């Protein structure tokens with residue numbers, strides 16, 4: 502979702518920590534999402550952005566708005582969680598995945614993959630294309646999840662705004678794919694629509710990394726560009742969840758600037774590729 | 786805090802915890818000049834938020850390191866901030882300073898067409914360091930950083946801007962000057978001299 506709106510700067514300093522806590526408690530009690538361990542600066546800025554977007558003057562007003570119109574919460578959730586994503590985002594990662602990781606999994610039957618924060622699905626189409634070009638798609642079973650129902654619906658529709666095409670095309674070229682990206686979509690007005698065949702081995706699922714617990718075991722987990730929004734404590738908790746959700750020697754890939762090195766259970770993983778932030782489970 | 790304020794006029798300032806520098810077009814030479822002039826024992830973290838090409842991940846840190854007396858790194862998410870290192874905001878990520886003295890990265894929308902956004906770095910850093918921060922804004926072709934300097938000033942930080950006469954592109958320093966009170970408007974040489982002086986005091990205390 503390339504939602505590059507250019508709102509004017511709103512200082513995060515406008516909202517007090519007390520107000521933020523009040524809001525977080527309200528959401529926990531009423532909607533059962535827990536934002537108490539989201540990294541403060543960006544969370545604060547997200548809230549400031551919601552206030553600005555909807556011309557709400559303060560946190561109290563936001564809370565009463567959510568009380569009176571619960572459907573507003575969908576909007577709120579969408580703004581609070583950062584959805585920005587691209588196909589083949591950080592192409593060198595995808596090359597590494599194709600050239601070094603997938604060959605090691607190619608004999609597995611099935612190859613079980615979990616994309617744990619799939620956003621609007623660009624990551625899923627990238628993964629599917631990669632697996633297809635590697636000739637192992639048929640064996641793959643992919644679970645694609647996100648906290649936010651709306652982005653999942655968008656992922657299923659595979660319909661994207663034409664303006665995001667240029668970046669995705671460029672990334673695919675840098676990925677050095679076998680085909681042209683245009684072999685995988687058709688354009689339709691201001692949109693392009695991904696080939697739904699790419700989803701035949703994908704199952705979507707709403708899943709909250711904070712509140713959720715282990716539901717299956719995987720050979721590969723992608724969790725890219727979401728841990729950055731969590732505090733170190735929450736990162737520890739989520740890493741435990743991933744450790745429980747991986748087979749021994751299973752792979753975990755995080756975002757290009759994320760690391761598990763500062764986490765408590767880091768020693769349960771070995772570094773498979775430091776540059777591309779790919780790890781491997783070595784103990785329970 | 787009052788002592789700090791008072792001493793500023795006499796140049797005997799201590800207790801700073803970080804230098805945060807924002808820059809865009811035309812700032813590279815200035816940043817290189819600063820990093821190559823600071824003493825190797827410079828005792829504060831230098832946090833650099835510079836506009837840069839979105840998809841070029843490599844090369845920038847290496848270029849800065851060629852001449853820098855401080856080691857320049859691109860911080861990972863949640864990396865602890867340490868004295869004596871220079872940190873460069875990674876391409877295509879916003880760089881926040883968190884209250885626990887560590888960095889957090891984010892891929893939120895661009896702010897003023899910029900990611901990394903100088904406003905966001907200055908704002909979050911000054912929220913943490915308050916009056917113990919030196920905020921510097923250099924040459925650039927848009928107004929990113931002006932709001933950040935305003936917040937930094939409001940929280941008591943020392944605000945320095947490259948003199949628009951000297952800057953290759955003056956839009957950015959001028960925007961900051963009209964947005965808030967700037968403590969010193971300086972040429973690069975004087976900026977460097979001031980930082981070295983402040984460091985001398987910081988080391989003694």
Ligand SMILES: C[S@@+](CC[C@H](N)C(=O)[O-])C[C@H]1O[C@@H](n2cnc3c(N)ncnc32)[C@H](O)[C@@H]1O
Pocket residue numbers: 582583584585586587590617618619620621624646647648649652708709710711724725726727756892
């Ligand atoms: C920046 S996107 C990353 C998308 C993709 N993985 C990528 O790297 O391009 C972050 C996603 O994390 C999701 N997210 C945020 N908090 C979450 C949580 N607690 N559990 C699951 N997903 C979450 C958001 O809804 C958003 O879609």
